[in-house]
Amino acid sequence: MRGGEIESRKLVTDKAIVDAVRSRSPRSGIDIGSGEGWLVRALDGVAMIGVDVVPGLIDKANAAGGGDFRVMSYEEIGAGALDAAVDVAICNFSLIGKESVNSLLRAVPSLLNPGGALVVQTLHPHVACGEAAYQDGWREGSWSGFSADFTDAPPWYFRTLETWVRTLSDCGFRLLEMRESIHPTTGKPVSVIFISEPI
Secondary structure, eight states, X not given: OTXXXXXXXXXXXXXXXXXXXXXXXXXXXXXXTOTTOHHHHHTTTSEEEEEESXXXXXXXXXXXXSSEEEEXXXXXXXXXXXXXXXXXXXXXXXXOOXXXXXXXXXXXXXXXXXXXXXXXXXXXXXXXXXXSXXXXXXXXXXXXXXXXXXXXXXXXXXXXXHHHHHHHHHTTEEEEEEEEEXXXXXXXXXXXXXEEEEX
């Protein structure tokens, strides 16, 4: 991420997630799946916690500073291990599983202050679908857009737009806003952002 190897991030999605989070005027937040912590640092002025399951990424995040970074899995968060109360919980391209994602999302309301929100950015299903059928299911992973250093991409669970909305509802959220990020050159959607609040 620090190498800026993904064109759509530089052109569209980085700014899109920062703008979506700042639209909530949060004083505090959690970046779930924070990696090396770029988003935590981009949200300067917001007291941020960054969590990721990969210790090496959290080590790099802590070395760069700018937030409170912790090693933690989605399963641990789902089981209530994260002791925090914040204004916004962010999942930026970090929801790739099925059951693990549902378990995590069900735990997020307990992390939010009154009036808090969940902000999720994910690949836009209409584009991420590729040539495959537009239906839910596991897909082969890809590191397209990354350097050759990235190999053995894990599988990920594809959801249609309808399924994303239903999943949020089933996990205790009401969708407030859906934003589609459009690539300035191709004119096609790159990502979709869901802003939701606990029911």
